[in-house]
Amino acid sequence: MNLIALFAATLVTVTPLLYATIGEILCERAGVLNLGIEGTMYAGAFVGFAITAATGSIGVGLLAAVVAGALAGLLMGLLTVSLGVNQHVAGIGTTLLLIGLSEFVNRLRFGGGTLTQVPKMDLLFPGVPFLEMYALTLVAFAVVAPLTWWVLRSTGAGLRLRAVGENPEAADAAGINVSRTRYAALVVGGALMAVGGAFLTLAVLGTFTLNITNGRGWVAIALVIFARWRIGPAVLGGLLFAVIDAGQLQLAIMPAFAHVPRELLIALPYLVVIAALALAGEGLRYPGAYLKPYRRI
Amino acid sequence: MGTTPLVALHGIRKSYGDLLVNDGVDLDVRPGEIHAILGENGAGKTTLMRVIYGLTTPDAGRIEVGGAPVSIASPRDAIAAGIGMVTQHFALVRPMTVLENVLLSSAGLGPPDTEGARRRFAEATELLGVDIDPDVRIEDLSVGEQQRVEIAKTLYQGARVLILDEPTAVLVPQDARALFDALRRLTASGLGVLFISHKLHEVAEISHRVSVLRQGRIVDTRPTGSSTPAELAELMVGRSVAAVLRDERRVGPGPSNDEAVVIAVEHVSLDGSTGKRLLDDVDLRVHRGEILAIAGVSGNGQRELADILSGMRMPSSGHVRVGRQDITGATPTQVVACGLGRIPEDRHGSVVDDLSVEENLVLEDLGQFRRGPFLDKRAIRRRAEELIARFAIKAAPTDRIGGLSGGNMQKVLLARVLAKDPRAILVAQPTRGLDVGAGEYVHQQLLARRADGAAILLISEDLDEILALADRVAVIFDGAIMGIVDAATTTRAELGLMMAGTPQQALGGAA
Ligand SMILES: Nc1ncnc2c1ncn2[C@@H]1O[C@H](COP(=O)(O)OP(=O)(O)O)[C@@H](O)[C@H]1O
Ligand SMILES: [Mg+2]
Numbered sequence: 105m106n107l108i109a110l111f112a113a114t115l116v117t118v119t120p121l122l123y124a125t126i127g128e129i130l131c132e133r134a135g136v137l138n139l140g141i142e143g144t145m146y147a148g149a150f151v152g153f154a155i156t157a158a159t160g161s162i163g164v165g166l167l168a169a170v171v172a173g174a175l176a177g178l179l180m181g182l183l184t185v186s187l188g189v190n191q192h193v194a195g196i197g198t199t200l201l202l203i204g205l206s207e208f209v210n211r212l213r214f215g216g217g218t219l220t221q222v223p224k225m226d227l228l229f230p231g232v233p234f235l236e237m238y239a240l241t242l243v244a245f246a247v248v249a250p251l252t253w254w255v256l257r258s259t260g261a262g263l264r265l266r267a268v269g270e271n272p273e274a275a276d277a278a279g280i281n282v283s284r285t286r287y288a289a290l291v292v293g294g295a296l297m298a299v300g301g302a303f304l305t306l307a308v309l310g311t312f313t314l315n316i317t318n319g320r321g322w323v324a325i326a327l328v329i330f331a332r333w334r335i336g337p338a339v340l341g342g343l344l345f346a347v348i349d350a351g352q353l354q355l356a357i358m359p360a361f362a363h364v365p366r367e368l369l370i371a372l373p374y375l376v377v378i379a380a381l382a383l384a385g386e387g388l389r390y391p392g393a394y395l396k397p398y399r400r401i
Numbered sequence: 402m403g404t405t406p407l408v409a410l411h412g413i414r415k416s417y418g419d420l421l422v423n424d425g426v427d428l429d430v431r432p433g434e435i436h437a438i439l440g441e442n443g444a445g446k447t448t449l450m451r452v453i454y455g456l457t458t459p460d461a462g463r464i465e466v467g468g469a470p471v472s473i474a475s476p477r478d479a480i481a482a483g484i485g486m487v488t489q490h491f492a493l494v495r496p497m498t499v500l501e502n503v504l505l506s507s508a509g510l511g512p513p514d515t516e517g518a519r520r521r522f523a524e525a526t527e528l529l530g531v532d533i534d535p536d537v538r539i540e541d542l543s544v545g546e547q548q549r550v551e552i553a554k555t556l557y558q559g560a561r562v563l564i565l566d567e568p569t570a571v572l573v574p575q576d577a578r579a580l581f582d583a584l585r586r587l588t589a590s591g592l593g594v595l596f597i598s599h600k601l602h603e604v605a606e607i608s609h610r611v612s613v614l615r616q617g618r619i620v621d622t623r624p625t626g627s628s629t630p631a632e633l634a635e636l637m638v639g640r641s642v643a644a645v646l647r648d649e650r651r652v653g654p655g656p657s658n659d660e661a662v663v664i665a666v667e668h669v670s671l672d673g674s675t676g677k678r679l680l681d682d683v684d685l686r687v688h689r690g691e692i693l694a695i696a697g698v699s700g701n702g703q704r705e706l707a708d709i710l711s712g713m714r715m716p717s718s719g720h721v722r723v724g725r726q727d728i729t730g731a732t733p734t735q736v737v738a739c740g741l742g743r744i745p746e747d748r749h750g751s752v753v754d755d756l757s758v759e760e761n762l763v764l765e766d767l768g769q770f771r772r773g774p775f776l777d778k779r780a781i782r783r784r785a786e787e788l789i790a791r792f793a794i795k796a797a798p799t800d801r802i803g804g805l806s807g808g809n810m811q812k813v814l815l816a817r818v819l820a821k822d823p824r825a826i827l828v829a830q831p832t833r834g835l836d837v838g839a840g841e842y843v844h845q846q847l848l849a850r851r852a853d854g855a856a857i858l859l860i861s862e863d864l865d866e867i868l869a870l871a872d873r874v875a876v877i878f879d880g881a882i883m884g885i886v887d888a889a890t891t892t893r894a895e896l897g898l899m900m901a902g903t904p905q906q907a908l909g910g911a912a
Contacts, residue, residue, distance in 0.1 A: 260508030263497075277456070277492035278505040279477035307842045387622050392495070400456055 113350035123300030124324035128292035134289035135269035137392035139195020142321030143202030148298025150206035173298025177290035188397035413462035437608035526554035546578035574897030663856030667822030669719030694871035742823030759785035759832025808839025
């Protein structure tokens with residue numbers, strides 16, 4: 105097995121998961137289960153691609169994806185915070201809407217035989233073993249993960265966010281605006297998820313294809329629970345999933361595994377997720393206000 | 402009076418739908434005074450306090466702070482105006498530390514000034530005369546300690562007026578003493594306190610002035626010293642109150658020999674899922690014609706004991722019997738068939754809210770109201786009408802039970818159980834949340850059953866209720882019985898010490 109290739113593939117696989125998982129942790133710590141995650145990633149992938157195609161600038165495309173993700177977060181906020189809609193329904197609805205919308209616009213603008221190619225992000229340190237990676241990967245590990253960890257743990261903003269997700273009545277009585285805090289978490293969380301999606305089009309593929317996110321949002325949902333809403337374990341969990349996913353690709357091309365059904369190998373990382381969740385299930389402590397809308401009575 | 406009130410309310414009105422909860426309330430708090438708001442359950446006390454703290458917007462009326470009109474639209478405004486509130490259910494984030502909870506109200510978005518917060522919090526606890534470690538988690542504190550954190554938090558926020566909503570409801574008597582001492586210290590330093598309660602003796606002890614709230618109106622405000630508890634009770638209820646008095650009873654307790662034991666709890670223990678003992682060798686006998694009360698702060702094993710007796714849970718060891726029958730591990734239906742009637746703590750969990758009064762009344766004996774495979778509606782109606790008359794339930798047979806007041810719902814439950822003439826009765830918190838009238842009725846019914854020879858196991862947190870009803874009192878703490886005393890000769894102090902975990906043997910001559 106080629107270690108260097110395995111490492112590089114792992115970094116590519118883990119990057120969108122990291123953005124999505126960290127975004128979801130922010131939402132859930134504020135008390136909102138954001139099942140709009142899959143759709144938000146999808147929209148991020150599409151908008152990043154479409155705007156890059158239109159402007160020729162990856163930077164502008166990425167920025168557009170961020171805006172799209174923030175808007176998706178606003179939509180979730182409108183539904184779950186302002187209107188108090190059931191969070192499962194709101195999230196699945198948002199996902200269906202965003203996937204449908206992306207597909208629809210994609211057909212209008214880019215329909216036809218050939219795939220439209222856009223410029224791809226460059227690798228940092230190309231050719232250097234173990235250092236070759238995309239800037240977004242480096243940013244995820246070196247900035248986004250440590251920064252969210254620090255914000256949640258050591259700042260007033262993080263304290264408020266956690267309080268709102270644990271006990272909104274107490275937060276309200278302490279003078280914290282519960283709705284505004286939840287909106288902020290959803291908007292920032294949505295933007296992160298969308299960056300994860302945009303990574304798929306702008307770094308990995310350089311184009312947009314049907315079913316591009318392929319359930320990565322749902323994997324992130326599982327990772328959040330596996331990590332018990334903590335950043336550190338989420339990074340480790342993401343790496344575990346990614347290394348198995350990258351590993352099964354390498355196994356598949358090894359002669360010894362030639363007779364193993366391809367589908368089984370593809371299913372492997374997901375089976376690991378299910379097993380990990382089953383093991384992590386004991387003694388889980390969900391955020392106190394998980395799934396609960398807040399209204400003053 | 403010369404001093405400007407710290408907070409003054411003028412004509413506060415608030416309604417929920419058709420229900421007028423606060424009806425033109427005028428009220429003020431002066432520096433250095435404890436102003437008690439006395440009223441029955443449902444009088445509108447909590448709603449009024451929520452208005453002052455910005456948790457509810459009133460329909461009409463104004464609020465002045467230090468003589469100047471203010472608009473309080475949220476707790477943030479109230480805190481800025483120097484108002485602090487400790488709600489009935491504490492507004493604390495349990496998995497967070499004390500310091501984090503304190504910081505909630507003062508932190509901006511960036512890294513908070515924890516050192517400054519520690520210092521100011523220490524000043525607040527010193528003013529309060531208590532010692533609180535800022536680094537422990539809330540969930541590791543006792544209820545009394547959590548309350549102290551809440552009060553210290555309001556002082557930290559710079560409160561000049563402190564609102565306490567039924568603060569003693571969750572405390573053992575010793576903690577209540579400590580709270581009163583702390584309040585006196587605070588008023589001595591110039592704070593004003595609004596003390597909400599429905600307990601007369603507390604109000605008489607701690608407050609300088611008292612306002613009586615009845616059906617949303619202030620019926621009178623007067624210096625506490627100028628009226629007797631009986632007068633206050635009358636004001637509160639709107640008529641003279643005949644509290645159940647021990648010596649009014651016609652019959653003494655039944656014989657207490659082995660023959661007369663009806664409910665027996667024999668060395669019952671229960672292990673929790675985390676290995677913690679929920680019940681530890683509980684051993685009790687209730688005799689014919691006797692009321693045995695279980696006193697204790699809630700959460701000390703009362704619910705588990707009730708669950709075991711009602712057949713909802715299996716003890717880890719030990720036996721429970723009704724009469725001669727061993728009901729350990731029997732199903733709830735078998736337990737009822739043995740003659741044990743249950744009036745549980747959670748009323749809403751014991752009726753089906755969406756069904757009618759008549760349907761709920763026959764729910765446990767549908768078998769008797771059948772014609773072939775169908776329900777005999779006419780027989781059900783007859784039965785319901787009879788019970789409604791007999792138990793003075795203010796409702797029609799077809800009313801949805803979820804819409805009834807707590808008192809009427811409790812009467813439906815009483816009717817359902819007592820109509821079967823059970824020889825043993827298990828009743829938990831029978832008057833919690835009821836108004837005085839309904840509470841009295843429930844007490845009379847229980848005493849009537851006792852006179853008829855039923856054995857009653859009464860679980861209650863209310864010492865007044867226990868002292869009025871019980872023949873003997875068993876005190877439970879942390880799953881173990883601390884001691885069993887004669888209700889006629891025990892004192893609140895003795896019960897309080899046991900409720901706080903001192904076994905009876907250790908009390909010696911102290912009590
Ligand atoms: N949010 C609400 N919606 C409808 N009715 C309410 C609400 N809050 C309180 N009430 C009703 O208002 C009345 C007064 O309640 P409350 O202020 O809690 O009384 P107290 O604190 O004196 O027991 C009660 O009848 C209660 O059912
Ligand atoms: Mg109240």
